[in-house]
Amino acid sequence: MPNETDIFETLRQELRRGSLILAVLAQLQEERYGYTLRRALSDVGVDIDEGALYPMLRRLEGQGLLTSEWREEDKRKKRFYRLSPEGVGVLARLAVEWRAMNSSLDKLL
Structure with missing residues (x-):
């Protein structure tokens, strides 16, 4: 039987995803x-490792929520990401959902 720490860690990962x-x-x-992107997230207290970030970016782009473009910067090729028009709409809807859920959970907790 899993211990409390294992259960907590599993649930924390689900919540975080x-x-x-x-x-x-x-x-x-x-x-x-x-x-x-990683640095901007980290600056606001949201840490994500490369092993999770890059597959997520590819998945979100595959879903049509992001666009990307390879460009050279500082003599290195870098892939730049941005929300697509569909991503803008989905983000707006998810933000409404997040705020409603957060408000409800604040009342419960």
Whole structure:
């Protein structure tokens, strides 16, 4: 039988997964490449490792929520990401959903 720490860690990861998607979408209202995205998230207390971030970016782009473009900057090719028009709409709807859920949970907790 799993102990309390294992159960907590599993539930924390589930809670975090959806929150990270919302955080990434919110940060990509401005164009960024992976490193600057990670830094911007970290600056507001949302840490995500590369092993989770890049697959998420590819998945969100595959879903049509992001666009990306390879460009050279500082003599290095970098892939820049930004919300697509569809991503803007989905982010707006998710933000409404998040605020409603957060408000309800605040009342419960």
